[in-house]
Amino acid sequence: MNMPNWVRRLPRRIVLLGATLVVALLALRVWDIRQGPQLAPWHLVVPEELRAAEIDAADWTGYLTAEAAAFATVRTEVTAALEPADHIPANRYFAGSPLHPALFARDWNRSFVMEPEGEARGAVVLLHGLTDSPYSLRHIANLYRQRGWIAIGIRLPAHGTVPAALTRVTWEDWLAATRLAMREARARVRPDMPLHLIGFSNGGALALKYALDAVEHGTTAAPDRLVLISPMIGITAFARFAGLTALPALLPRFAKAAWLGIVPEFIPFKYNSFPVNGARQSHRLTMELQGQMRRLAAPGRLAALPPILTFQSVVDFTVSTRAVITALYDQLPLQGSELVLFDINRNAKIGPLLTTATETVLDRLLPPATRAWRSVVVTNAGPQHAEVVERAIEAGATEEQVRPIGLAWPRAVYSLSHVALPFPVTDGLYGLEPDAEEDFGVQLGAIAPRGERGVLAIAPDALLRLSSNPFFPYLAERIGQAIAAEAVLPARSAVR
Template sequence: MRRSLTRWTKRLILVLAVVAATLFVVRVVDSQRGPPLELWHTFVPEDLQADAIDKLDWNGWMAAEARLFDQVRREVTDRLDDEERRADNRYFAGSPINPSHFEQDWNRSYVMEPDGAPRGAVVLLHGLTDAPYSLRHVARQYRAQGFVAIGLRIPAHGTVPAALTDTVWEDWLAATRLAVREARRRIGPQQPLHVVGFSNGGALAMKYALDAIENPSLPRPDRLVLISPMIGITAFARFAGLAALPAILPSFAKAAWLSRVPEFIPFKYNSFPVNGARQSHRLTVSLQAQLQRMAQAGQLATLAPVQTFQSVLDFTVSTRAVISALYNLLPTNGSELVLFDRNQNTRLGPMLRPATDLLLDRIVPPAPRNWRLSIIANTGPDSADMVERVTPAGETTESVKPLPGMAYPRDVFSLSHVALPFPPGDSLYGIEPNPAEEFGVSLGAVAARGEVGVLVLSPASLLRISWNPFYGFLMERVGAGIP
C-alpha cells in the first residue's frame, strides 16, 4: 500500500512539474509578442520607500518629488529616440499631452487652501496606475466648503509605468501616513479630518483608519469617503506574481508586464506591470484579514463612519467584497453604501448578459443592516425615470425618493469602475469637456468608428464609460457630510 502511494505521489509531482513547465513556456512565448520595451518600461526612478517616507515632513516629501520628476525628465524625456518623439507620447516634450505644458501638472501632490482659515482637512488618495488628477474635483468641493485639501501622489505613480515594477504597498501606506500627519498639522487637534480614497486609494484609506485604531500615535480620521474601493479584486491577481517569473531572465523582461500600451494619457499609466496587480492583491488580503480580526475583537466600534459609492457592475474591483468583507462587518456608526444599478432603459438591453439583472439581489444581504443602503436605479424596466431606494440602518422598510432631472443616457448601460469621480465636464474624461482646461486629448468625448486593428488602444477601453452622469448627486451626498 505504501509503495502504491509513493508511486502515485511521484506521478502527481511529475504531472504538476510538466504542467508548470508548460505554463512557463506559454507565458514566455506570450510575453514576447507586441512592441518592444520603451524607456518608460525599463527606467525605474528613485522614488521614496516606507522607511524614508516615515522620517519626512511634507516639505521634504515635495522636495523629493521635485527631484524625482527632474530625474524622469533627464532619463526618459531627454533621451527619447526620434521615432519616440510623437504627439501621442506623453513623455515627448513637444507633445500636446506632455504635462509640462499645463498650468498645473496633476501627476504631482498638491495642496488646495480654502479662502480664510480652514475648518477641517481632507486627504485624497488616488487609484492604481492613476494620479492625483482623479480626485481633483472632490478636492475642489472640500476647498469650497472651507477644508484644506491634500492630494497625495502615491509612490511609484505619476512618473513612468516602470516605477510600479519596484514598489510595495507598504510604501503607499507610509505616504498615506505622511499626508494625514500634514493634514492634522495644518488644522490642529480639534477640527475634522476626512480621508477620501478612490479604488486602490480606498483600500489605503481603510487600512490607515484601522491602523489608527490600533496605533494611538496615528491621527484618526473623522470620516471616510470611498469611491469604487478596492476591498477585493479578482482571483487572477493572487497568481499574478507567477506570470512575471520568466522576467528573471533578461531576455524575457517583457514577462514583467501584463500590458504594454502607448502612453497617451497625461495623468495615468496605460501600461501595467505584473507587480502592480500583485501589490494590490497583497494590500486587499492584509486589509480583509485586519477587518475580520478587529471585527471579532470588537475594535471596529470606534471606526469613523464610512460612506461608499460603488457601481453594481465593476470589472476592476469586487462589488460583492465591498459588502461582504467590509460593510457586513461594520458596527452601527452612521455608515452608508450608495450603489448605482445598471440602466434598465438602455437601447442595448438585448445585448446585455441576463445575469446582470440578478446581481443586485445576490450581493445585498436582507435588511435590517447596520448601515444605510441607497440604490440609484430606474423606476422600473424600460423607464427613464430614476429613483433613490433607501433603507435606513436598522430598518426593514425601503422608501423610494424620485430623482427629477437625473437619467442614464440611452446608450449607457451602466457606470464603470473608473467613471464615478469624473463629472461630464471633466476636460480629460468627460463627454462634454470643459473648454477652460485643455489637456491635449478628450477621451470621454471620443466616439470612434472604423476598422479593427487600427487604433493604438483597445476598442474595449473606448466602450468603457469614463464619466459619471450622476456626478452631481454623488458630490451633493459627499458635501452633505462636510461639517
C-alpha cells in the same frame, strides 16, 4: 532536498503532471511575451523615490523635494532620451506631444494642496488609485475647498512619473505616504477641526487600512470620516498568482515577463502599461486588509471606526463589488456607515442586450434587511425610464424610501464603470461633455470610436469604457452632506 510530507504522499504521476503543466505554462508565457511590443524607456527607467521608512521620517516639504527629483529623472532619462520613433503625438512622454503634462497650466500628476478662502474649517486627504494620479480626485478636492476645507491630494510613490516605477514599489510605501499626508493635514488645522480621508480604488484600500491601524494602534491623526469610491477591498483571484507570470523576467532576455500589459502611453495622468508587481502589491494589501477586518471584528473593535460612506458600481471589472459588502460592510456594527450602489441601466431599450448574470447582479449582492448600515441603490425609476431615483433603506430598518434625484442615464450608456465614479461629465479629459475651458490634449471621454479600422493610433476598445459619472452631482451632494454634518461634531482625534 527535503520535500514536505504531503508532497511525498502524492502519487508520482500527479506530481509529474503538475510539474509538466507549470513548465508548459511558463513556456507559453515566454512565447507570449516574445510576440508583444518591445519595452520602451518608460518601461525601463525607475526614478529613485522614498521608501516607507524614509517617508515616515520625512515631512511634507521633504516629500515634495523627493517627488521633484523623480520628475527630473523622467525629464532627463526618458523625455530627453527618446528615440525619433517615439516622437509621436500619441506619446505623453514626448515633449512635443499635446498630451505632455509639462505643457499644461498645472501638472496634476504631482501632489497638491488646495487652500480655502479664509480660515480652514477642516482638512481632507485624498488617495488616488493604482496607475492613477492626484488628477482623479481633483473635483472632489475642490468640493471640500469650496466648503472651507484644506484638501491635500498626495501622489503615492511610483505614480505620475513612468509605469516602470511600479515594478519596485510596495504597498507599505503607499501606506507610509498616507500616514505622512494625514500628519500634514492634522498639522494644518486646529485639533478640534474635522479630518476626512478619501480613497479611490486602491486608495480606498489604503484609506481603510489607515483607519483600521488608527483603531488598533492609535494615532493623533485619526480620521473623522472615510469616503471610499470604488474601493479595492477585494480583487480577482488572478492577482494571487500574478507573481508567477513574472518568473521568466529573472533572465534579462525575458524582461517583458515582468509586465501584464505593455500599452502606448496616451493618457496624461494615468499609466496604461501595467507591471506584474502592481497586481501583486494590490493583492498583498487586500489580503492584509481583510485579515485585519476579521481580527478587529471578533472583539467588537470595529465600532471605533469612523462612519464610512462608499460609492460603488454594481458592475466593476477591476474590483469585487461583492467583497465591498462581505469583507467590509457585513463586518461593521451599527456605527453610521452607508453604502451607495449605482445600478445598471434597466431601461427596456437596452435591457434585452444585457447578460443574465448582469441583469440579476443587484439581487445577488445585497443581503436581506435589516442591516447595520444604510443602503442606497441609485436605479431607474421604472423599466422604461431613463430617469433614476434613490432607493434607501435605513440601518436597522426594512422599509424602502424612494426619492427622485433629478438625473437620468445618458443615451446609449448601459452602466457605470470602475474608473468613472470620481469624474463629472464635464471633466476636460474623461467627460462625456468636456469643459471647453480645459485642454489636456485629447478628450478621451467624448470620443465615440465609430469608423474604419486602422485609423486610430490606439486600440478602439481602450475608449469604450465609460470614464465619467452622469450621477456625479448626486455623489457631490452626498459628500456635501457629510461635510456639513461635521460642523456639529467634535473631531475624533480631539476627543481621544
